Structures are given as C-alpha cells and as structure tokens.
Amino acid sequence: MRHHPTHELMTVFANGELPASLSIAIASHLELCSECKNTVESITQQTAEQQLSSVHNTPSSHENNEDDFADMIDNITQDDSLFEIQEAPLQTVEFKGQQFILPRALQSLSLQKQQNLGKLTRSRIELHEGNIKASLLHIEPGGSVPVHTHKGFELTLLLDGEFEDQMGRYQKGDFIWLTGEHEHSPTTKTGCLCFTVSNDALMFTQGISKLLNPIGQFIY
Template identity: 35%
Template sequence: MIKAHPTDPMLRAFAADQLALPLAVGLAAHCEFCPACATRLKGFEEELANQYLADDVTAPPRTSVAQAELAPEFEALLAAIVAQPQPEPTTTLRQASEIQVAGRAYPLPRVLARYRSPKWRHIGAIRQQSLPLDEMGARASLLYIDAGGRIPEHTHQGYELTLLLAGSIDDGDTRYQAGDFIWRDASHAHSPHTPDGCLCYTVQDAPVQFTKGLSRLLNGISQHLY
C-alpha cells in the first residue's frame, strides 16, 4: 500500500505546467502507481480547463476583418488536406518497459521507459545514473541500492524527492514500497536503507550534506554527486 503521496498544491502545479521537469516526471510516474492521485490530478486538470473556458467566454471576440476574409480559403485548404490519401502504417519498435541492473529486471513507468539503458556509476552498494532532465536547478537520477545497502546519514541543503520504483526502503520507522512519493528537505536528517534492494527515481535541487563519520569527507565534492 502506498503511504507517501504528493500534496494537492503540487498536483495543482503539475496540472498548470508549473513544476520543474524532473519533478513533473516523478509526479507522472507516481500517478502510474497510484490511481487515487491520478484521479485527483484529473480533477485539478478539469478545474483548470473549466476556468480557462469560462475566461474565454467572457473575453471580447478576437476575430479581425482579415481573419474573416481568410476563413473560406482556410476551409478549402483544410478540405484539401483531409482529402489526401493516408500513408500506410509503419511498424515501430516497441520500447522496452524494463531496466536491467545488478542481474535483475525491474519494470519502469511509461514516463521513464526511454531511460531503460543507463550507464551506472557504481560506488559500494549504490549504483547511480544522472538523467538528462535538469531544469530550474533540479536534477534527476536513477538510483539502485543493493540488498542490505544503506545511504550514510545526511540532510539536505534543498529538497529531495525519492519515488520508489521497485523493492522497499526503510527510512526511520517507516518502510516504503513501490509507488511511494517521499519528500525530504533541510528539516530531515536520515540514513535510508533497504533490506531487499530497491530502485528509485530521485530529484534534488542542491547537494546533500553528510552528517556522520567518514562520509563527511564527501561534503567537499557533494555538488558532483547529485
């Protein structure tokens, strides 16, 4: 059962196309897991569409004299285009919907299917691959953690979204499963770990700050790790 979901303001921002691309991709992927959030999102989209239509009805007519004169020519052009013979359908290669990592195959949400062949960076129990989705200072990655793996304790200089795609991860007293949309910021210090391995989609807008042990030596280069 999915425990962690995006907030209504975030769903509204997605419906209005106001989210940074990495966050929009993460939210779209979550909605593939979560019918409840997909339904909420559809409601916000319909609300915005009705608002737009209401505003359009009250706006003054915008048709100019020149546009009115061109209308018959436009209709003739449209009719000619529609009358053109349709091309024969071509066979296209169906995109794979699985990703291979550590000898295992995991299903991917449709919105992430194009990234099924990443070049992983491998550090200990963690494999990471940056995705070409940077926008508004936010960066996205695929993250795989081997069974029993742990991320050293850290906090955040900005925000961190973790969308669990497969497996499970323990963070504090909560075990998260596939579909969970986990939001963390500077108010959180945590050291998530996975008992059976997990695949995640992550978004950050600033480097993490490691807080304990030798991992603090990474803080000087943490800007290269997100």
C-alpha cells in the same frame, strides 16, 4: 502506499508549471497511484472548465464567435481517430543483473552510464535543468546511505522494492519529499530502485561518514 505529492504540487503539475524532472516524478507516481491520478484528473477538469468559462465570457467583435468555438469542439470530439491509443512496449532497465520495468513517463528518457559506489549504483538522466539533477538510483540488498541531511530538496519516488529510515518504511510508488529539515539513513533489506531529483548535494552528519561529504556529489 502512504506518501503522495501534496495537493498544491499536483495543482502546479496539472497546470504544466513544474520543471520536467518533477513533472516526470509526479506522472510516474500517477501510474502507480489511482487516488492521486483521480485527484489530478479532477484538478485538470476544473482548470479546463475555468478556462472555457473565461473564453465564453470574453467580449468578441464577432457575433458568431461562440458558435464557431462550439463547432470546433464538436469536430474534434467526433474524430474517433484521436482516441485510438497505441501503447508502446514496456521498457526495462538493468542494474546488477536485475531487470526493472520503468513507468511510461521514464521510458523515453536516455540514461547515462552507470556509476557504482559500494552497493549504490546511479544512472544520471540529463534534462538540462541547471542545478536540478535527476537520476535512477539502485541500492543492492543490505545497502544503505549513511545518515545525512540535504542542502536543498530531495525527491525520491520508489519504483521497485522497499527501504526504511528513521521516519518510516517505504514501498513501491511512495513519493518522498525531504529538505534540510530532515535527517535520515535509508536502508534496504531486499534492494530498491528509485527515481531521485535534487537541487544540491547531500551532507553527512554523523561520525566518520562526515569524511565522505566530498562524495555527496555522487548521489546528487
């Protein structure tokens, strides 16, 4: 796995300041990448320590405020029931007769009806985020997307399989962030399933595929 969220993006995620779609993408990546998971845990720990330090340094009119806070923390951490984790059964999704196990961050979301275009199949995830759209995108073996750029940003988290483009080859777990500065044509030999987030349509840039720009909204 060579493609990861930036440290800045993980910091914003840890602080709970990202749109739901991007938070889901990073949370799903963390399930597949122990390196980034450790980074986010470290960021979260540092943020928590800073917040606690701020609380302790704030003047209070109550002399026993600090003792009360310490007692509250002790009571919480001594309750073993808070640490009993019950894992939900893994949820699968089917595209073209093939079953895929979704990351836990995606399992509670409702998928809309699948839409097909050639070797591409998309299922929208409605998160009510205005122009930010999230989807599961499946590409069958031998499928590709014509050369295009992006009017906005496009985030692709590769959940299963592989694909390649002019910039390299990608595998399960890779977190790929592209903008209008990039131009590519994803192609997969064995097929793949991706979680995608974008805030505007594709724009095809070469040959006869330019005539397909009206259907750029299909992938967006």
